[in-house]
Amino acid sequence: MRTVKGVITWISGPVVRVEGARTARLYEVVEVGEERLLGEVVALEGGEAVVQVYEDTSGLRPGDPAYFTGALFSVELGPGLLSTIFDGVQRPLPLLAQLSGPWIKRGLRVEPLPRNRRWHFTPSRHVALGDRVGAGDILGIVEETSLVRHYVMIPPGVRGRLRELAVEGDYRVDDVVAVVENNGKRFEVKLVHRWPVRRPRPFRAKKQPSLPLVTGVRVIDTFFPVALGGTAAIPGGFGTGKTVLLQTLASWSRVDIVVHVGCGERGNEMTELLERFPKLRDPATGKPLMERTVLIANTSNMPVAAREASIYTGITIAEYYRDMGYHVLLTADSTSRWAEALREVSARLEEIPGEEGYPAYLSSRLAGFYERAGRVECLGKPQREGSLTVIGSVSPPGGDYSEPVTSHTLRYVGSLWALDTQLAYSRHYPAINWLLSYSVYVDRVKGWWERIAPRWSEIRSRALEILQREASIRELARVIGVEALSEEDKLVLLAAWMLREGFLQQNAFHPVDAFSSPEKQVKLLSIILEFYDAARAALRENPSLTVDMLKKHALTKRIVTLKREVRDDELDKIDELAEEVVKEIEKLKVATP
Structure with a gap:
């Protein structure tokens, strides 16, 4: 590997200019200063290279040396990645803690993968x-x-x-x-081999995603699914539960490998994640979840330039396991912090700012990131197929979805799970707003779902229709009052409440409710709709029967608590209660004078 020496001429935060770089190339690794701080060439201007440094640049001075290595910024790929916690430039954090204590020493270099292990x-x-x-x-x-x-x-x-x-x-x-x-x-x-993080790994062919990523989160799987190899975004304001939802997806999703990137998040959130994940068990095998997980932690107090690199480090590792034929999930929390790093570095480079100060290339960078997702036919023999699903959270200031990061992200993702502040404040989690969210994968995964439940599309559509009708009825009720509504409209409100309480709301920390199998999801939704149909028929046949009577009936409470009382291996209990629903409402209809 060649090494060319240059001289620092200018410093602004994480950005330095180096003279004597006529042979340098974009994205080449540069070691800056006497401590040889890690950096990367991001622009070439005449005989100068503009370098973003991934470590604290305090103490650097013009005239200090810089060394051009000739190698592109790359990560090591090989056995030993799983169960490891890396920083944004693929340094193993447990080893750094052993060598330098709780504060990472500048210029510290360690091999990403252990050399002494066989x-x-x-x-x-x-x-x-x-x-x-x-x-x-x-x-x-x-x-x-x-x-x-x-x-x-x-x-x-x-x-x-x-x-x-x-x-x-x-x-x-x-x-x-x-x-x-x-x-x-x-x-x-x-x-082991190395691969440049900004270059997508090749594959033979890209295929249309047609299988759903089963997450166990009912509102996602049933209403707004994401396909294996698809993309999704989770925008939401502060306190709406983005981090918990991403951690839930990483814990429970039916995939082979999980790569979680904590990009610019608060240190206490990452600490909670790092303490919690090693204790989690894989739902399918009962073995430690970390055995199929790679964590990349780049907290908000770490150098801002490394935050930008962490996203590329994570997706390159994810592509590597995809190439083996595995289904891989990459979760990024959050892409807004990544975009803020782009904005800060761009300002230091004195580039012409775009909308809200973000660089003009923000959109293309987001597109390049999400386009690395996909279901692919892998290179090589034997023939195999892998997938990389990318889910990123977005933190729009004030919940404004028109701000640049959110609006550009929505152009490139297939599923939107819009978190709602009002739902979060009312303790409804996950706080996914069913009126704002969408998925373009519904028709693509329809065939898979209908092998489980032939009427899946009809059940899903009817449930969404009830929730949409509830929104319009509530607008009417604000004008004329709830008591002035017809009994049929009141029944819609009751059914929507049952859908929210008994299906959409889900406790990520409950041993039974944290994960719902697709079969359980269909049965829970079906029994609520059967209750609604039987009740509507009864109201039409017996005008003396009221929705208040139905709401106070013990059957209603039993239906909404099924989600946490019935395990996935006890689904017959839901079928038994469904039969009881029809009988009880029939009794109620006859008994009411």
Whole structure:
């Protein structure tokens, strides 16, 4: 690796200008000052390079040296990523804590993946010496955790004849496990390789998302689903529950790998996450959830430039596991803090500001990030398919969705889960507003849902119709009063209340209610609609029957508490109660004079 020395001529916060950079290139890694602080070239102006530094620049002076490494800013990809907590530039935080204590020492360099640990490598049966191999071909398997098999792949850009392949045994990440020869040139394949974070990893073909990401959150899965390989945004004001919702999705979603990026969030929120996640258990296996999770923590008190890098670090790691054929979920909390980092660095660069001070390229950066999601046919043999689903939270100031980060984000995502301040203040969680939210994936995942419940589309549409009718009836009630409403309108209000209390509202910390299987979701929604249909028919047949009588009936309370009283392996109880609903309302209709 070449090293070219330059001289610092100008400093403004995390941005420095370096003279003597005629051979430099964009996104090249630069080590700044005597402590060799990590930085990256973000602009070239004549013979000067503009460098954003990922560490605190206090104490730097014009005239200090800077060293151009010739390498692009990259991350290490290999076994050892899972169960680890990194900062925004892929330094393992537990190791940094051992070396420098609670405050990270400037210029501290550690390898992202441990060099002293040995991994048991088993060569693949799908390749043999002399075979022509290429990017993505699986050479062997490493049991990275008890939940995840790590597939050792030929890195992108490498192809030729397989001349050497390691035998089964224990190897370090930088040991050579294969040699590929092409036109007399030999390429050594190790358990680890590096990849530039700003360059999307290649794939054979991108496919239309058609399978839902099952999150266990009822309002999302049933009303506003996101597909595997899709994108979603969670905009919401302060205190609406963005972080808890993202953590719930990361904990319960039916995916193989989770990468969670805490980008510019408060330190206490990240501390809670780092304390909570290692204690969580994988719902399917009961093993520690961290065994299939990568955490990237870049809190608000860390250098602002590293906040911008953390998003790219996370999505590159996520793409790596996608290329193995896994379904990967990336959650980013929050992209607004990332955009604020772009704005600050842009101001230091003295660029012409765009809307609300954000750089003119904000939209293209957001597009480039979300477009790296997708369901893909992976490179290499054997044939496999993977997906990367990206969900990012957005923090619009004052809940204003017209501000630049939110409005640009909505152009590139397929699902919007709009968090509502009023719902949050009324203790309705998740505070997703069903009148503002949407999903473009409903028709794409319809076939999957209708294999579980043939009437899923009809049930979903009817429930949303009731919630929409409730909004218009409440507007009318503000004018004429609730008592002046017809009994049928009052029944709509009762059914909407049951939908909110018995279906939409969900306790993320309740052992039963935290996750609802798709089957349970359909049954909960169905029994509320059966109650509504039976009650409406009874009201029409017996004018003496009132909605107040129905509301006070014990049956109503039993329906709305089913969500936390019936486990996923006890769904027959919902069917039994559904039969009882019809009988009880029939009795009530006959008994009422």
